[in-house]
Amino acid sequence: MxxxxxxxxxxxxxxxxxxxxxxxxxxxxxxxxxxxxxxxxxxxxxxxxxxxxxxxxxxxxxxxxxxxxxxxxxxxxxxxxxxxxxxxxxxxxxxxxxxxxxxxxxxxxxxxxxxxxxxxxxxxxxxIPFNNRCEDPGNTAACDREMIKKLETLSSDQNNDEKSKTDPRWEALNKIKKQ
Structure with a gap:
């Protein structure tokens, strides 16, 4: 049936x-x-x-x-x-x-x-929501904490690489932007 x-x-x-x-x-x-x-x-x-x-x-x-x-x-x-x-x-x-x-x-x-x-x-x-995440990512029993830590390290490494690749000619403009 x-x-x-x-x-x-x-x-x-x-x-x-x-x-x-x-x-x-x-x-x-x-x-x-x-x-x-x-x-x-x-x-x-x-x-x-x-x-x-x-x-x-x-x-x-x-x-x-x-x-x-x-x-x-x-x-x-x-x-x-x-x-x-x-x-x-x-x-x-x-x-x-x-x-x-x-x-x-x-x-x-x-x-x-x-x-x-x-x-x-x-x-x-x-x-069903468009973005599926639990209420407190990384802090619930259902979360895969190892995966979240790995994502955090990869994203911070990527941000550091992007900062080091910045063209030095833009540094003068960044100083103006910060003022």
């Missing part, structure tokens, strides 16, 4: 009103997506559906930790994640669906369930 099948919500049998679904998101979930930025995590998604006559209001509340690779020391570290998203699901008789957007999902009357796995996957990946 495909693991992502557990993330399908059959809405045909739901009565009007509010319904709450809970999903556990872990390594098995991220393994289903081959090129995922996130490879592991421990998250809980609470999906609240308010079913009405012609539409459904879906609220996603995803909270937990994802394991990211640090951009500084390349070690894996847990990053706290809290995501709140809203989605409107409309029903239509028309087979041609042309009014979908990021906040609106349109389903035909023939559909009986909708898959939220791809939505949860997108929400998690969009919540």
């Amino acid at each position: 495909n693991y992502l099948n557990t993330f399908r919500i059959p809405y045909i049998g739901l009565k009007l009103g509010q319904h709450i679904f809970e999903f556990e998101i872990n390594k098995l979930f991220f393994n289903e997506y081959e090129y995922s930025i996130v490879k592991d995590g421990d998250l809980k998604a609470i999906v609240t559906i308010e079913k009405q006559e012609t539409l459904m209001l879906v609220n996603f509340d995803i909270e937990g930790f994802v394991k990211l690779s640090c951009d500084l020391c390349l070690n894996n570290f847990p990053s706290k994640c809290h995501i709140e998203e809203k989605l409107i699901v409309k029903f239509t008789d028309n087979e041609e669906v042309n009014e979908q957007s990021e906040e609106i999902l349109v389903l035909t009357k023939k559909d009986y369930e909708f898959d939220i796995a791809s939505l949860i996957y997108e929400y998690i990946n969009l919540a």
